Amino acid sequence: MKTILIAITAIVLLSSCYYDKEENLYGATCDTGAVTYNASIVPVLASNCISCHGGAFPSGNIKLDTYTDVRTAALNGKLYGSIAHSSGFIAMPQNAAPLSNCTISKFRIWINNGAPNN
Ligand code: HEC
Structure with a gap:
């Protein structure tokens, strides 16, 4: 015993x-100390999202290959809702593992900062 x-x-x-x-x-x-659009967001979109969300016929009519388009998705809540798998949003990246918690935090910080083009 x-x-x-x-x-x-x-x-x-x-x-x-x-x-x-x-x-x-x-x-x-x-490291969430220095989150910028070009260093923290663009590379993630390029390797996980652009294959479906770029070009003339982007999936779901969501374009993520220019700053203006990414900013729109960021400010209307869809960008964060989809990668954080929040209820009411379609989980992204589609048919793939979720982004890491660290990456999702960086998106949250960037969006909370007003989604600047930096
Ligand atoms: C394999 C293709 C594919 C990849 C990769 C992909 N998506 Fe999507 N995404 C789609 C499709 C298809 C839809 C539309 C789904 C629907 O309407 O049912 C969509 C929809 C969305 C939406 C709209 C969600 C909503 O709730 O309205 C957002 C935002 C989005 N994707 C962001 C992303 C982001 C950010 C990434 C990368 C992390 C990503 N997607 C990767 C195919 C993809």
């Missing part, structure tokens, strides 16, 4: 340690 209790305690302690570690790792690697 004692052994089982010790084992359970050890598992609980070990798993909480693991959780702490992940939190630290995330905080250390997600």
